[in-house]
Amino acid sequence: MAKDFSTMEDSNRSGNASIHDVLAQRRSVLKLAGVSALATLLQPLSGCASAGSSASPRLGFAAIPPGMGDALQVPPGYVAQVIAAWGEPVGIEGRMPAFRMDASNSAEDQAVQLGMHHDGLAFFPLGGSSTHGLIALNHEYTDDGLLHPDGFLPMTPAKVKKSQNAHGLSVYEAKLHGQQWEMVRPSPYARRFTLSTPFEMTGPAAGHALLRTAADPQGRTTLGTLNNCASSQTPWGTYLSGEENWAFYFDGGKNIDPHHKRWGLREKGLYGWASGDPRFAVAHTPNEPNRFGWVVEVDPMDPSSTPVKRTALGRAAHEGAWVALTRDQRAVVYSGEDARFEYIYKFVSTGRMQAGGAKANRGLLDHGTLYVARFDADGRGAWLPLVHGQGPLTAANGFADQGEVLIKTRQASDLLGATQMDRPEWLSIDTASRWVYCTLTNNSQRGQAGHPGVDAANPRANNSMGQIIRWLEDGDHDGLQFSWNHLVLAGDPANPRAEAKGNVKGDIFGCPDGLGFAPNGLLWIQTDVHATQMYQGEFKTIGNNQMLACDPQTGEIRRFLTGPTNCEITGIAFTPDGRNLFISVQHPGETPTDRSDPKNPRQFSNWPDREPQGRPRSANVVIRKRDGGVIGT
């Protein structure tokens, strides 16, 4: 019988003495005393700049202190519940194998269980409900040290298959019963997308010679999606997911051609897949890497629908993709690629969104114009068209047609002189003000020998902390020019190095990654400081990865949630009423090498199970206000 996470409420059940034990004692004292201004009393301990203050009337919760222990924390008056951890059956009827704590589930089991390393997610209401819907969820990558009882090596075909089945996407059904969210299982909507799932390729590059392989001579159907990082929901009711660090799955071999080299392929991939699946060896399947790096579109409401890779949006190390609508209802898709010195893009559709949901808008993202961003020093910027035949994007420069421009988006952007950014992660669009926000998570190589120096948009050398940039298009979202500024430079003002201090108005954080506007206009920020930096040096006082709320009108930022040890906090999905917030806790217990020791799987974390013989698991968490109110208010 599968462990029922839906009945678990998160709290610190570890034996670790931590700051949280002290806080818990203080909280219980305060509860007994009927004191509500908890954060004010915690302030000397927490060091929260904004704790208990109410500079922004739109932020109604008490800030919590930086997280230092193996527990998830939320403010007083909120409750956080774990749901849908890695390995739980997704809910396909007749195929619901229980998770085994020793990781001994087979590859076949994993194909019908939730994958590993939860990331972006979205809530799709059933019948408009805020208490019953579908969650579409990315599984970014695997820690093969935790995935198999004997860890990563030696990699066998069966372990490669299990690793592939732990990647991709999940769709599960969730319902609120009383105060508890539960997975609905079995569910006709329950679905996994793995490396075996056929995806249709559409748009200008579909069928291109560079996308054809022996297994797919038409270049129009590819198997699987991988390294799905951020995600979003389109206004027509589909799910968009970015294929991010796909380059690291391929064995590039000893003589990598300049095209694959520009995309970061290396001699040996990081996951050992080529040993069990020859399509991940470039020597065997030279075009297979070209079939990844796309934005995928899924219709979670139709379990029989074929997922699609939309080539018109360009190939990149896509963190994700986010849709705005022009006033005349054309789709504008913003995206970026999370790699040092890479780019921010937008696509403007030719057609307009039609009434009728996913089916009526099936081709909307296949026709339009792709642009790459240039941020100028005067606070202005321009969108440069990635259109074959325009400017340097000609056959003489290596672009035979528009398909090749889209497959080689990076090379085309290099030629256009686009701005090399500090690792663009999530974007989010303020539908009220029409400003577009983007997290630039960090870039330790900025200004270092042999690398680009600082520029106005990426103003800090050895940028350990990251920043959030924002812009407003001239006219409408299809504007070719824009004005920009920084919402915030992250960091701790106590840091001695000027570039690591930041200018946060409120609670300190580093490495912004997840980003999303709530229905009420608050901007939520999530962080991804790596295990190699946690609690050390410039990150010493920042604590575990976290989620903060920002009032974009005042710039105030307040800490709302902190995660367990060495996890990343990612994924933001509110129910339509704003009263339930789904997030992902990714890789609790991450090790400095990103691969756990199978002999010591609980070295850094045993969240959320706390099973003596268990292992940490990525999971979704649903946050609710005890009084049923809107989150953050």
Ligand code: FEO
């Ligand atoms: Fe998958 Fe860029 O974070």
Ligand code: CA
């Ligand atoms: Ca990310």
Ligand code: CA
């Ligand atoms: Ca990140």
Ligand code: CA
């Ligand atoms: Ca991560």
